[in-house]
Amino acid sequence: MKIGHGLVGAAAIAALLGAGGALAGSNTIGFEYDFEVDSSGGATDGEHKNNGYVLSYSHAFDNNVILGASGSISQNIIADTATQQVEGTVGYKAAVTKAFSITTSIGAGERFNDTTYDNFPYWVARASADLALSKALTWQLVFIRIRNAFDPDVAWNTPQIGTQASYKLNDSSTIYAKIYESFKNHKADVDGVGVGYRFMWK
DSSP, X not given: OOHHHHHHHHHHHXXXXXXXXXXXXXXXXXXXXXXXXXXXXXXXXXXXXXXXXXXXXXXXXXXXXXXXXXXXXXXXXXXXXXXXXEEEEEEEEEXXXXXXXXXXXXXXXXXXXXXXXXXXXXXEEEEEEEEESSSSEEEEEXXXXXXXXXXXXXXXXOOEEEXXXXXXXXXXXXXXXXXXXXXXXXXXXXXXXXXXXXXXXX
């Protein structure tokens, strides 16, 4: 990404946060493991394809704005390769009712060691709908990801859709599990199951 574009984006985020007042709110760190099976319909269809590892951090402000950062590694078992990604996002959580909320975010990242394109920047947009079934149990009815490279010559249209359940162990710790399907360039790519842990503090 060009430096000028990054400065404009940083200024916009700073202005948004400034409108919300002080840097109050909560912090969350998380770790996730994803088990992915090839669903492309090719010769390796149905085989264990990827192990994914994600480390994340987010800060939720009192004005419901959320800043996030993450780093991930995807280990392709079949091809014996590994790719890495770093990503930053800004989002907003809107409470529709006491139990139902919608969260959206946009962001950008960098992918490293791609087997076709090596390193390249990308953009991402996400949306999810959450229903609190109790004080401890939340069902994320659906989460959607739209993601692509900034460079139109890089064919990396990689949307994802899934659902997730999370359980709050106490005021700080939450565990969750999810299932999802990922696509690549308008074709099925992998089916996945993920589990994770989040720790929150103020």
